[in-house]
Amino acid sequence: MIGKLDDYMRFNETALSLRSQRQELLASNIANADTPNYKARDIDFASALQGVLAKSTPPAGVLKQTAPAHMATGAPKGEVLANGTPVLYRTPAQGAVDGNTVDMDVERNQFADNALRYEAAVTFINMQIRGMTAAIQGGQ
Template sequence: MLGKLDEYLRFNETALGLREKRQGVLASNIANGDTPNYKARDIDFGNALKSALDKATPGAAASLKTTAAQHYPNPPQDAGTMADGTQLQYRGVVQGAVDGNTVDMDVERNQFADNAIRYEAGITAINAQIKAMMAAIQGGT
C-alpha cells in the first residue's frame, strides 16, 4: 500500500527536488555575478528529471550512501556533477565580460523567477493529488 502511494507521488516529488537544486544553482550564479572568471551554471531539467526518475524506479540499481564528507561519492563527482549525480552545464555566453565572468543578471533573474513559479506549480499539483486521495478515502467528492 505504501509503495503505491510512493509511486503515485514520485513524479512530483522528484520534480520538486530538482527544482530546489536548480534554484540553488541559479542563486549561486546571481551571488557570483561580480566574481572574476566565474562561469554561470545550470541544470538541463528535462534530462535531470528523466535520470532521477530512472534512479527512483523500484528495481533500479541502488547507489551507495556515504556517511561522512571524506567518503568517496558514488558515482565519482567532479566539478560538473552535483552530489546526487545531477549534471551541471555551463550556460552559454550572451555577452562576455572583461573579467571572464559569464553571468548575465537578466538571464539569471528570469530563470530564477521561472523556476520559482514552476516550483509553486509543483506544490499545487501535489496538493491536488493529496486532496484527490483524501476524497477517495473519505468517499466524498
Template sequence: MVSKLDDFFRFQTTALSIRGERQQLIASNIANADTPNYKAKDIDFTSALNNALGRSNASNGSQVPEALTKTSPQHLDIKGSAAAGLPLYRGTVQGAVDGNTVDMDVEQNQFTDNALRYEAGLTMINGQIKGMLAAIQG
C-alpha cells in the same frame, strides 16, 4: 502500501527536488555575478528528470543510465539523487572583461521561471493529496 504512495508521488517529488537544486545553482550564479572568471551554471531540467526517473531520452531514443560508473571508491555516489542532471555551464550571452559569464537579466528570468514552476509543482502535489483524501473519505 507505502511503496504505492511513493510511486504515486515519485514524479512530482523528483521534479521538485531538481527544481530546488536548480534554484540553488541560479542563486549561486546571481551571488557570484561580480566574481572574476566565474562561469554561470544551470541544470537541463528535462534530462535531469529523465535521468532521475530512469526514463529513455526522447530525443534519441536511447536509455538514460540511472547512475554514472564509478572508477574509484573515492568518487561520490549520486545514484537516486536529483543531482544526476549534473550542472552544465550556461552559454555566454554577453561576455565580461573579467571572464565572468553571469548575465543578471538571464539569471533573474530563470530564477523567477523556476520559482513559478516549483510553486506549480507544489500545487499539483497538493491537488493529488486532496484527491486521495476525497477518495478515502468518500
C-alpha cells in the same frame, strides 16, 4: 500500498526536488554576478528529470537521510548534483572583461521561471494529497 502511494507521488516529488536544486544553482549565479572569472552554471532540467525517473527506485529498507551530516544533500558538489545530474556551464551571450559569464537578465528570468514552476509542483502535490484524502474519506 505504500509502494503504490510512492509511485503515485514520485513524478511531482522528483520534479520538486530538481527545481529546488536548480534554484540553488541560479541563486549562486546571481550572488556571484560580480565575482571575477565566475562561470554561470545550470542543469538541463528535462533530461535531468528523465534521468532521475529512469533510475530504479531504491529497495525497501534503504537508509534515509535524517541529518545533513549523514549523506550528501541535493546541493551541488563539483560537477554533478547528489542525484548524478551533471551541472553544466551556461554559454554567455557576451563575454565580460573579468571573465564572469553571469548575465543578470538571463539569470533573473530563469530564477523567476523556475520559482513559478516550483510553486506549480507544490500545487500539484497538494492536489494529489487532497484527492487521496477525499478518496480515503469517501468524498465527503
